[in-house]
Amino acid sequence: MKTLEDRFGSLAHSLLCDRRGSRVWKITTGSEAMALKANVPASGNARDKALELEQENRCLLRLGEAGAIDQGYRIDSGRSDDGHWLAVRWIDGVPLWRAFSLARGPEGDRPSVRPWLLGIARTWAQRLARLHAVGWAHADVQPTNALVVRTGITGVIDYALACGPDPTDRLPYRGALTHTTAPEIADAVLSTDDGTHIQAAPSADIWSLGASLFWCWTGHRPVLYEDDAERRGKLRAITQGHLLDLNAVRPWFFPEFERLITSCMNVDPAARPTAAELAEAR
CATH class of the missing domain: 3.30.200.20 (Phosphorylase Kinase; domain 1)
Structure with missing residues (x-):
């Protein structure tokens, strides 16, 4: 120091x-x-x-x-x-899981919470859109790397795994937190050796954004697997689409937020919205 x-x-x-x-x-x-x-x-x-x-x-x-x-x-x-x-x-905010604590229960269904949740998603997407616009992916989009300040604005931290246009001069990227790993990243990890670099695309960040919002709003990880399953087994469950039904686990009915989440988690990367589109959505 x-x-x-x-x-x-x-x-x-x-x-x-x-x-x-x-x-x-x-x-x-x-x-x-x-x-x-x-x-x-x-x-x-x-x-x-x-x-x-x-x-x-x-x-x-x-x-x-x-x-x-x-x-x-x-x-x-x-x-x-x-x-x-x-x-x-220092970003003076709280991690996404803690920020969503009220929204996870039925008492979260109130007029003030709905725009607040959408604002968190949009400002998170705004941060990602700046990276994506210059050819980068954050590559570690997950609840602990999103800090929510009191006004409902999201700050992004931890860029250690970020993937830029030039994949040289870096450690091989092999995915990040399993629970928010996009299917195409999971498939690439399973089909390559540990020393192979996987170039994360912006669309993988969008899946991870949707998975993080799903997890922190419902209280359930979006993919079905046992807690003690090995990582490769969890990755296979992701590639096979073993997802929880959002309608079955949502804490309360919020169509706009549910559509945002499910669009982000489209199995086809090309069909997912861009971060810029999410940031501008109303």
Whole structure:
């Protein structure tokens, strides 16, 4: 943290997450707040996590240069004796699952909640549309990477797996969170070896957007499989279309939101709406 102290002066920090070989802190200074990510040197996958952080830093630089994200989002990055660290601007929101807690119950069926839910979906799509317009996919669209602020605007975080027009100079992409994996990505993972890079397309982000909204609104993952099933079995269930019926698990009747979700989760990538279309839908 010395580099950040040299740049910003005195700072306070609190550890938010320590798992899977990486740690995340909230850093506060006199003028701003940021998230600091670093690999855990003693973990078994320390090298892989350091490479992921280096990759995310490169992605943020390129996305900023392309105008796909605010250039001020990335604050700084560097190496230490222990690996790699990355500091980004703090987004003061709550993860999608928590944000949807009221909407998951029948008490969520109220006039104020409906436009709020649609606004979350549209502003999330707006963030993705900026990436898609310059040939990128976020490639890790899931509930924990969407932060909802009080006004119902969605912020997007974690660009470590983002896929750009140039697939060289990167770790192979092999999908992200299984529960929101698009069928075409699942099929590619199952049909290729672990070292093969899968180029995620914007349409895969749209499936993941719909799956995330399905999951957080209904309280049910959209694909049917056992919790203890191995990943390949879950991916096969996705490719085979073993989906829950949204009509059977929705907490209350909301036709506009249901149509948005089901259109995003069309099995045909070409038939899904674009992020720009979702952002403009009324």
